[in-house]
Amino acid sequence: MTDIIGYILISIGILFNIFGCIGLVRFPDVYNRLQASTKCVTLGTIFLLIGVAIVSAAGPIGAKAIVCAVFILITSPTAAHAISKGSYASGVKLWDNSVVDKYGEDLKKQENVN
Secondary structure, three states: OHHHHHHHHHHHHHHHHHHHHHHHHHOOOHHHHHHHHHHHHHHHHHHHHHHHHHHOOOOHHHHHHHHHHHHHHHHHHHHHHHHHHHHHHOOOOOOOOOOOOHHHHHHHHHHHHO
């Protein structure tokens, strides 16, 4: 029974990773692509690793999978935030049809205060 649950989680993880890759190719600008890759691929990879941990039972492979899942959960959003902030600072433009630029609004407010 646990193998079935593990394989289901692995399949869900693969689907999330596929959707993240499709979003990475199809979205128009770096900020939308970061959103797709960060959210979908992080969640998909965590599902994969939890599925591997369940299938491999309580062995060393399961422990390594859980440690890797925690590491990815912490580092992936942090890296995406750093990349997007660096992109914005270097002048990478938003997509022409973008509706909101909260970070730009906050920067303008800070400039007006100083």
